[in-house]
Amino acid sequence: MTNIIVGIGENKNILKACDAFKKENKNVNITLVQNDDDLVNAILDNNVDAVIRGSLPASGVMKELKSKFTDISRATYINGDGVEFLLTPVGIDEGRTLEDKLKIAIHCAEFLKKQSKKPKIAVMACGRKGDYGRSDEISKSIDDSEKLTEMIRKNTDFEVINHYILIEQAIKDNCNVIIAPDGIIGNIIFRTLVLVNSWPSCGAVTFGIDNVYIDTSRDQNVEGYLRSLKLAYNLQCR
Template sequence: MDLQYYCTIPENKQNYSFFVMDHYPLNQVLRIRGRSSYSYLNRSTGKILTMKIAAGVGENQAIVQASRQVDFEVVLTESEEELLDMLLNGEVAAAIRGSLSASHFMARLRELYPEVYRASLLDIQGRLFLLAPVGIDEGDTLKQKRKIIEYGDKFLRQMGLNPKIAILSGGRPQDIGRSSRIDKTIQEAEELTRITRDKYAVKHYFILIEDAIADGANMILAPDGICGNLIFRSLVLLGSIQSQGAVTLGIDEIFIDTSRSQNEEGYLRALKLAEKLAKQH
């Protein structure tokens, strides 16, 4: 039977090492890694809390290496259910998916919250912007896209940024008539712009994502989640754009979604984003 050790880091250890406490079957264990944890003030409750973040471990072990490079406690688990329980029960300040599958986790989360969307926080030469939706089953309706704009605008303001939202569609203005699918995306983007522009700084850039970035947009709204996911993979997994993880919009807790294909540096950025958001929460 595969065994895994339960390890903990004493609070007074600055240069950490691991202390074996006991061993259990692999599917029953939490692995705790990181340097000594520290306390922080939770802004919403006024309580002093210990910085502890949970992360999931699947086939990609890069998250394990990343967890060793932070100055707070990281609780690693191979169970989606356990990861969600720790987050919802308040055992941790935040959680990141790491390299676990998202299907079961997101299904349970949506049982508690009716409107849950993911938006990747990307970095282009030091400039942050949100890309949404990136969940392949998100952003299919006008109502969902409007909600994503609302949540995204709020998140950017919490980050200290002035929201500038670019709405994308499937073609240029002169492409209308070439395909019913193209026509639908353009018409929906035009309608979405019309119903949100009185409250939010939105502009329809059609298919020209490069123009949106050049104009300083800090939120890119893709035509749907499949398009958003493909844009993410092209920019981050194939290109040189850095991802800090995908923030989960529409929930009270802090959950950072990450690709199962991410590298060690990408997981490290996600852990640091989770820490930053926990301090602001």
């Protein structure tokens, strides 16, 4: 029997998703929790196969995990018809330094390799290369994107391309890791693609911990939560 723990907050779509998932998977036991402490305890429990945030708030859970694990990061897994990539950073307080983004890029690429997929990393900036000088903020972002691209090349053997602000080109080029300039922009990209335009997301995969934890949005629909349950189940079965 596979044991999955799911957080329940104000959005009850997660309950409908759990009911649908249990009908399709008779060998799964789903336990519902309603607070951060129980969710964190489940993540740390080796007898639990997978944990899904569901519709609980994220800040308390991530704060607690970051106090226990020094190498933790997240990436939203977007997977639909003809489109598949990890978008990161997506937490508004994540990806603040080049070193943070390098670590996240490596985590994403290693995750894809475990799924027998070849990583292709796109680094993003707040403007095109030709926009340099339009403002100090834009120039710094372009400088940072070029530095990060070089850091990834020097520290890994993964394919990496600096697409600057052209995220549409990164997706057309089938890049399966997209590194946003920072967590705020990454979060806005996620909300625009997934919550506004209904691109299919499986939730955010959490790296740097031993157990499977899928960090989902509080605002997801039933189908989105169902995809997260399927991802968690498939990951713990590997």
